[in-house]
Structure formats: C-alpha cells, structure tokens
Amino acid sequence: MNKRSFLKGLAAAGLGAALPGVGRASAFSSSGVSTIENIHPEDDLWMRIRKDYILQPDYINLENGYYNIQPQPVLNNFIAHVKEVNLQGAYYMRTVQAENKKKVAARLASLAGCSAEELIITRNTTESLDMIIGGIHWKEGDEAVMALQDYGAMLEMFAQAAKRFGIINRKLSVPNHPANDDEIVQLYANALTPKTRLLMISHMINITGQILPVQKICDMAHSKGVEVMVDGAHAFAHIQYSLPSLHCDYYGASLHKWLSTPLGAGILYVKKGKAENIWPLLAEGGNDLNNIVRLNHTGTHPVHTDLAINNAIDYYQQMGAAAKEERLRYLQQYWTSKVRDSPGVVLNTPADPQRSCAIANVGIKGLPPAQLAADLMSRYKIYTVAIDYAEASVQGCRITPNVFTTTAELDVLVKALRTMGAGKS
Numbered sequence: 001m002n003k004r005s006f007l008k009g010l011a012a013a014g015l016g017a018a019l020p021g022v023g024r025a026s027a028f029s030s031s032g033v034s035t036i037e038n039i040h041p042e043d044d045l046w047m048r049i050r051k052d053y054i055l056q057p058d059y060i061n062l063e064n065g066y067y068n069i070q071p072q073p074v075l076n077n078f079i080a081h082v083k084e085v086n087l088q089g090a091y092y093m094r095t096v097q098a099e100n101k102k103k104v105a106a107r108l109a110s111l112a113g114c115s116a117e118e119l120i121i122t123r124n125t126t127e128s129l130d131m132i133i134g135g136i137h138w139k140e141g142d143e144a145v146m147a148l149q150d151y152g153a154m155l156e157m158f159a160q161a162a163k164r165f166g167i168i169n170r171k172l173s174v175p176n177h178p179a180n181d182d183e184i185v186q187l188y189a190n191a192l193t194p195k196t197r198l199l200m201i202s203h204m205i206n207i208t209g210q211i212l213p214v215q216k217i218c219d220m221a222h223s224k225g226v227e228v229m230v231d232g233a234h235a236f237a238h239i240q241y242s243l244p245s246l247h248c249d250y251y252g253a254s255l256h257k258w259l260s261t262p263l264g265a266g267i268l269y270v271k272k273g274k275a276e277n278i279w280p281l282l283a284e285g286g287n288d289l290n291n292i293v294r295l296n297h298t299g300t301h302p303v304h305t306d307l308a309i310n311n312a313i314d315y316y317q318q319m320g321a322a323a324k325e326e327r328l329r330y331l332q333q334y335w336t337s338k339v340r341d342s343p344g345v346v347l348n349t350p351a352d353p354q355r356s357c358a359i360a361n362v363g364i365k366g367l368p369p370a371q372l373a374a375d376l377m378s379r380y381k382i383y384t385v386a387i388d389y390a391e392a393s394v395q396g397c398r399i400t401p402n403v404f405t406t407t408a409e410l411d412v413l414v415k416a417l418r419t420m421g422a423g424k425s
Contacts (some may be wrong), residue, residue, distance in 0.1 A: 088397025128252025128268035140166030209359025211348035328358035344421030363396025
C-alpha cells in the first residue's frame with residue numbers, strides 16, 4: 001500500500017460526515033488499495049495509525065481481545081450515524097433500514113469470501129453460535145463434541161441443550177503446544193462416534209491464541225458425516241482467510257473485536273442449503289426455510305451500529321489485511337520471544353508463528369493468574385485479563401496488543417515478567 005495515500009485517506013476519514021447511505025464508502029475510497037509490503041513494524045505509518053486512537057493514559061491496554069476500541073474516524077462516523085438515525089426517526093426505520101443492513105451484510109460477505117445468501121449480521125459470536133446450538137433439530141442421544149478450551153457461553157449452551165433435548169456432550173482438551181496439525185486432527189477424530197451430530201472448534205482459541213487447522217478438521221469430520229461449527233470470534237479481520245476455504249458448515253464471529261466496530265456487531269455464516277436445518281432464535285414468518293434472513297429476526301435494534309460496520313470495513317481495507325496481520329504477529333512474537341526461555345515464565349501459546357497471531361497467554365510459576373493480573377496492573381500499569389482454566393491446563397494472563405501498541409509498551413511487559421519470574425523456576 002502507498003503510505004502517502006493511506007495517510008491522506010486517514011485525514012479524509014476524520015472529516016467525512018458519513019450519513020446512512022451505505023452504498024458508498026464514507027470513510028475511505030477503497031479503490032486501488034493494496035497491502036503494505038516490507039514495511040518495518042515500527043515505521044511511522046503505525047505511529048500515525050496510533051494517533052487515530054484516543055488511548056487511556058493511566059495504563060497500557062494489553063486486553064484488546066475482548067473489545068478492540070474504535071479508531072476515531074470510525075467512531076466519528078458512528079456518532080454521525082446515531083445523530084442521523086435519531087433525526088430521521090421512524091422514517092428511516094420504515095424506508096431504508098432493511099436495505100441498508102442488507103448492503104452492509106453483503107459487504108461483510110464479500111470480505112469473508114462467501115455469498116451474501118450465506119451471511120447475516122448478528123449482535124456477537126455468542127448469539128451466532130448459540131443460535132446454531134439451540135436451533136439444530138436434536139434428537140435424544142445425539143452427541144456433540146467440543147474442547148475444554150472453548151468459550152464458556154457456548155459450553156453453557158451445549159449444557160442447556162443436554163438438559164433440554166437429551167444430547168450427550170463430549171469434551172476433549174487441546175494441547176497448548178501440539179507437535180503438528182495431525183495431532184490436533186487426530187485428537188478430534190478420536191472423539192467422534194457414529195452418534196456425533198455436531199463438532200464445535202475454535203478457529204483461534206480465545207484463552208491462548210492458538211490457531212487450529214480448521215480445514216483439515218472439517219474435512220475429517222465431514223468424512224465421518226459430522227457437521228462442524230467454528231467459533232471465529234478472534235479470527236475475523238485478524239488473520240486472512242475466506243470462509244468457504246475452511247470447509248465448515250457454520251461460522252460465527254464478533255466484529256467489535258478485530259474489525260473494531262461499535263459494540264454489538266457480529267456475523268453468522270451458514271453454508272448454503274443448511275439454513276433450513278436451524279430453528280431461528282426468534283420466530284420469523286418467512287416461508288423459504290433456506291433463506292438465511294429467517295435467522296436474522298431480532299426486532300428493533302441499534303441500526304446505527306450496522307451502518308458503522310461499513311466505516312470499520314473501510315478503515316480495515318485501507319490499512320490492508322496482510323499488513324495488519326503482519327503487524328499483530330510481529331508484536332506478539334516480539335515480546336514472547338524475549339520471555340519464552342526466561343526463568344519462572346510459562347507460555348501457553350505455541351512458539352510457531354503460524355500457530356498464533358496477536359494473542360498469547362503467559363503465566364508465572366506458582367503465581368495464581370488473578371494475582372498476576374493484579375500485580376501487572378498495580379506495579380507496572382499493564383491491564384490484562386486473568387485466565388484460570390486449570391482443567392484445560394491454561395493458567396496465566398491473556399496478552400492482546402492491537403495495531404497501535406508499541407514495542408516500548410511491550411518492553412514494560414517483558415521487564416515485568418522477567419522480574420516476577422526470577423527465582424520461580
């Protein structure tokens with residue numbers, strides 16, 4: 001990508017008063033955009049991007065995995081959308097609301113590499129995947145397979161389905177440091193039985209950042225007649241892929257994470273021809289059971305959030321998917337490489353750069369995760385989140401930088417970990 005054109009685009013984005021006409025790109029012009037190649041990760045381009053964020057000065061935010069805050073160009077446009085929808089009121093809601101949402105969903109589908117008939121906008125990953133778990137036509141005795149490392153909301157939904165429908169849930173544990181893809185694929189293969197109806201896997205495990213070989217797992221499961229649902233909460237707009245290339249049946253993601261949209265935006269992908277197999281979360285009167293829109297009825301909702309998705313896509317595409325992924329992986333490898341062999345420090349994320357990106361999990365021997373998180377904040381002004389999944393062999397703090405994070409900030413983390421780990425080997 002041409003750095004000058006990117007900076008020019010950023011300036012234009014801050015000035016544009018984007019209104020709800022989502023047929024146009026209101027923050028950037030995305031024509032002719034290419035990705036950044038051979039750019040040093042601490043180049044002034046990334047420092048310019050950092051200026052697009054209003055950052056909390058009281059601490060270093062290394063918990064961007066929960067909610068990646070919006071850059072100012074996106075936030076400014078979001079505020080403009082709120083004002084415009086409020087000005088138009090019911091007129092907007094009754095005339096162009098549905099069409100605008102359809103356009104944004106189609107653009108998200110294009111970004112994901114799938115057809116517009118396979119993707120809808122939801123409120124988050126939990127809504128997307130819980131709709132599948134609760135909407136499958138289960139029969140008593142059907143089995144579902146998942147991992148102890150999967151997200152709690154989905155595990156709880158499977159537990160409810162077990163009580164409600166009489167299904168059997170089988171849980172396995174994904175190793176933090178697999179030898180290769182085959183080890184992971186075989187682990188899941190061994191858990192499947194003739195009664196297995198659905199396999200849930202994480203594209204990127206939320207507590208460790210480990211990237212799983214999704215396509216290989218899906219192909220294996222399909223060979224045994226099992227559908228696969230993928231939790232992509234942390235993968236979308238983080239690493240590069242297309243949904244069809246994964247070979248999965250269902251996929252959910254949150255857009256307020258790595259696409260940096262306002263809170264309350266997610267996607268659900270349902271492979272063409274499979275929508276008829278799912279009961280919607282809320283009843284929809286459509287007669288075409290294979291129309292994915294029948295799964296998208298949520299009543300009156302914050303439509304200005306839908307509009308801001310358009311601006312977030314603009315910003316992401318102007319930055320460049322490849323450049324962003326390279327930047328995030330560089331930041332994680334920067335700090336993990338400096339502490340991986342440090343006394344008392346335990347890394348719960350694979351060392352192979354291709355098995356993770358921005359997210360990593362680190363612990364200190366003998367120190368409870370909650371205490372580690374508290375010490376990082378009180379002594380070093382680093383905000384993280386404690387992860388204590390003893391049953392899943394993941395105990396530490398999740399460290400999640402964003403594109404605006406600097407190596408100087410990560411040096412503070414490195415020094416803190418080395419200091420706390422000393423004498424605990």
